[in-house]
Amino acid sequence: MADSAWLRHVDMDQFIAAVEVRRRPELRGRPVVVGGNGDPTRARMVVATASYEAREFGVHSGMPLRAAARRCPDAVFLPSDPDAYLAASAEVMAVLRSFPVLVEAWGLDEAFVGGDIADPQALAADLKAAVHARTGLSCAIGIGRNKHQAKIAAKFGKPGGVYTLTDETWMAHMGDRPVEALWGVGTKTTRKLNELGVHTVAALAATEPEALLPRFHINVARWLPALARGAGDATVVTEPRVAKSRGRETTFARDLTGRDQIEEQVSALARALGEEVLGAGRRVARVAVKIRSASFFDETHIHTLRGGPTGELSVIENAALALLDQFALDRPVRLIGVRAELAPDDQDRGTPNA
């Protein structure tokens, strides 16, 4: 029987590290750490991806490069090369789309695959083999009744395997795990759940939404127990996502002080961002500036361009600079970010007026 009620999640194994090893075969089997500019002595840079060999030393993404170097001094440290990962991602997605299925790319190294498929297991094996044969990269595939189940199932399949979760097997796999194992529950939500005495997925699944109201908004209070029972969205969106915003941010190796320095950086970020966005044929509706102090306090101010969406670099840059007036700027600055919220892509609406 054709069974379109199954969803697959394709999750590339150590994607960024794998792309690097693919073009440097001599690194195969060695601990590889990718992140920042590849200099493990530099402060304020973190690991983007560690190869499985490096993970055995306790190196993981998000860890400062210097900490990674301490744990694994023999690792090969490489700078991040986003263009290469983007190109490799396109290769993988093209392989998936060559099958008669629905493909929803989910970030660079993941995709949901739907479609009316008679034998989900056989399809998963075929997808995995084709990705490997045509890109040299390996992946795990999770099969489930919705995106949440499929996504978690893929984790069980890593590396390189196929794993299935269903409504019937969900709780046996997940019940004893901490709530953090759920897709969408992060550290903040975990802490609040723990404060309410809820620690495991099974406990959360058995919790009434009312019991969560002291710490959560009603919508979240309803959503969390359902999530713990293995519920989730099952729609596969094949249309490419149109970016809604685009940003550039920089953490400085040493804190900035003084308005001149700050203005200089805001200008540079705004121009780089503007060139990128306008080069992609988009227009900018709102401009935001974010400043993180040395004490790790974030402040953001945003401005809606009064004259409507703009295609002019100077308008973007001036808007970002003007936003600086809303910051006190009386503390050392660790990070500056500039973000553009984009006007809806109106290319095919054909408005000929200039």
Next chain:
DNA sequence: TCTGGGGTCCTAGGACCC
């Protein structure tokens, strides 16, 4: 081990208008 960069979605409160 002092904590990146690129995004998305959600909520809440105030302004403003009818």
Next chain:
DNA sequence: TCTGGGGTCCTAGGACCC
């Protein structure tokens, strides 16, 4: 005169994900 309710836009911030 103590005073409504809806709708929309704008801004700020929280949380999460890869």
